[in-house]
Amino acid sequence: MAQREEQATPEIAKYSALSLRSATSRLWVLTKRNPTMMGGIAIVLVMAVLSILAPLLNTIDPKEIDPRNRFLSPSMDTWFGSDNVGRDVYSRTIYGTRVSLIVGAAVAVIATFSAAMIGVLSGYYRKVDAVLMRVMDGLMSIPSVLLAMALMALLGGSVQNVIIALCVVEAPRAVRIVRASVLSLREQMFVDAARALGTSPIRILYLHILPNTLAPLIVQATYIGASAVLVEAYLSFLGAGPPPDVPSWGNIMAEGRNYIRRAVWVIFFPGVFLTLTVLGINLAGDGLRDNLDPRLRRRM
């Protein structure tokens, strides 16, 4: 830790010049200084590229059934083997990246955005605070997978409903974090100054307070994304997620569970992709936290 501090000064000079060369060298400096964070970002980027380029990556239709070629082991032709109705596990896994990343990104953005709105209101207006916080406490007291399952049982299985359910599950913790930083911010001098100048409360909230809560929020958004990707797979696996024909990693594994003795690859490969994705997002989040929020450094 002390070494990092010493290095910091000369690096400022490097950062100041903006050119392509300095951009690449900056990337290199970041990688050297924080290899796990850059590793995490690299994994997420690779997954994003896979999901966008899925049709070009030697895949076939992930829903195409081929009963003559059931339970093929992984080989040069079928890289990840085939499942119980002859679908290509490689194609399904690559297309599954799309479902997971869409759910992860959507939940991260929507849950964080709503949490920011609720948290700012709750921290600034003491009247709604008590009620809102009790609701958040209640929601946080129900273990996440259970709450998500119960919500899915009512909403019905679709990718859209998975996103809604996961937002309800993930937002409360972020609300707490925003509220906590708003509580300390509203006592700060610059907020008093803005108030003395007659700035409207809405303007104070969104121009002065919200931007200052951004750092912890961005970090939280990555953790929410990681958790959403994971819980979506849990829901799919337990049969409470999107309909079974959607090639999500959880759905592929849910079908593979019955054939573990015959075809372990059906469950193996999607799980590796899932683990790598969640690990990548978490590592990126840890790195961001260390860089954006020095107060939290070395905590957990």
Next chain:
Amino acid sequence: MTGYIVRRVLATLPVLLVVALVVFALIRFAPGDPAAIIAGQEATQEEVEGIRRQLGLDRPLPVQLGIWFRDILRGDLGQSILSKHEVSELIVQRVVPTLSLAVLTEIFALAVAIPIGVLAAWKANSWIDRVVMVFATLGFSIPVFWLGFILIFFFAVKIPLFPAAGYVAPSEDFISYLHRLALPALATGVIIMALIARMTRATVLETLNEDYVRTARSKGLSEKLVLIRHALRNAALPIITVVGLGVAALLSGLVVTESVFGIPGLGRLLLNAIVSRDYPIIQGTILIISVVYVMINLLVDISYAFFDPRVRY
């Protein structure tokens, strides 16, 4: 001390109230007609009305709320729609397997996490530390059910050391009971282990910079004594907190693990109820599990005051 406990208990009451309200709202505020959703698509109009009456959904909302609170205070969680059994009885029948698995998982997680967390803090920024931290991050990135199946594949199918699935009551055959719970406890424990190991490392690292640790070292205590008696002891409180908070992950994990390993616990009860839309069971299990979680964290708060007099302000 008593005053503190009373205050903590009182602070827990609104949380429990909100949990009960959320569980109540889950069914009432869902889009569409809950009675029709529960009855399923093939149900006749009479069946839908029957379910509406049975669940009291035909009454005004405030009355429903009153009945809901009256019933749960009496310990009455309603009846299963399908089997007509009392939900509270169904839950009681399922407690032992879930509780056994939970305790075994927690023991396993603590036994691994605390030593490696202390080791990582002691050797901070060394390769040992890096390896521990990467494994800890990996630990809560691995889906529990997938880990379960990989364990089954290697240690039940390839090398048949453990049974692949099933449960034996401890009264029947205690050895077999432990033997069957070993793999599920390992699968569920990894995520808890990761959480606790990270927290142990972080807090022990902080205490290692404290003056009293320097004093202990300078008076010639062995590193082992410094670590265990001074650093770890003072790091105990945050670790206990994260153990309490980790119970949420534990409970979520148990639902999944029970499904993978075919253990007849609360998670299976809930999952089957969700598949068959047996809403009284869903409400009851979620309520009970959440109350247990809140209670465990109340105990954690109280134990804080017990271990650290400064908390009893």
